[in-house]
Amino acid sequence: MAITQNYRLNLIQWYPGHIAKAEKKLKEQLKRVDVVFEVRDARIPLATHHPQIGEWVEGKTRVLILNRVDMITPQMRSLWIDWFKRQGEVPYFTNAQHGKGIAEVARAAQAAGVELNKRRSDRGMLPRPVRAVVIGFPNVGKSALINRLLGRRVVESAARPGVTRQLRWVRISEHLELLDAPGVIPLRLEDQDAALKLAICDDIGEASYDNQLVAAALVDLLNYLEAVAADLLPKKPLQSRYQLDSTSDTGDTYLHALAEHRYKGDIERAARQLLTDFRKGLLGEISLELPPN
Secondary structure, three states: OOOOOOOOOOOOOOOOHHHHHHHHHHHHHHHHOOEEEEEEEOOOOOOOOOOOHHHHOOOOEEEEEEEOHHHOOHHHHHHHHHHHHHOOOOEEEEEOOOOEOHHHHHHHHHHHHHHHHHHHHHOOOOOOOEEEEEEEOOOOOHHHHHHHHHOOOOOOOOOOOOOOOOOEEEEEEOOEEEEEOOOOOOOOOOOHHHHHHHHHOOOOOHHHOOHHHHHHHHHHHHHHHHHHHHHHOOOOHHHHHHOOOOOOOOHHHHHHHHHHHHOOOOHHHHHHHHHHHHHOOOOOOOOOOOOOO
8 A cells, every 4th residue: 555645745754964974884894794683663574674784784694683573463473474484584573672582583693603603613713702783774672672682781772763873882792792783774765655654653763754644644554454454453443542433534634533532623732642652552563564465
């Protein structure tokens, strides 16, 4: 579904200066890296795939991590596992805030280290710790993942994009060193459907979008998903939360109705609350993307 048809005059673009500088330094550091942890948002695993990742990490071991697994249903998780396997990939699902799935990620890094040091030994070289980098869009949970791997808070982590601004090496153990990098994002977001999903999920800076347009797009997207895959969603999530059905409305119409219904006609307040409730999981376990085909 193209959710941008009503929003094309309000393109979402965001490429702050600190990301541009960090991306340049990241490319320099990648020469030293053995393993790449690519972290994506489990609610939008396609929209949070950086198109240049493959080019950057060519020839290196890549571990695909889908964070925020607590925000999608087990059924949706299974569908994504099957889809990624058909692409030749094995995704690791985590909830970095609460530590779920972290042990499996640590074991994947350890396995990469065994292979690395076997190759070094075969060449007569001494073993060394695996050097890994954590890459992903802003606010997908990279720093929280590092803190969980280390077992204590060493890098700043917060539920908003743009917290990490500098590259920093962190020694996890005698076997693993991790590079914490700021979120990376394409210079230009060509796919505006994906950009809207980034905004809905708070994986892009708030300065790049209009809350009312993005909240309306969320309603349209939920209506679409309910029409094509109702069994994969909570039952009527908007009606359950706000006692106001959305199925006969456009996103914009529903937002105005919600403002009148609960917020004394304040449309901006209704938009912000709707986005906040989705981001906190108060609408239920909702994936905004379905596996292709």
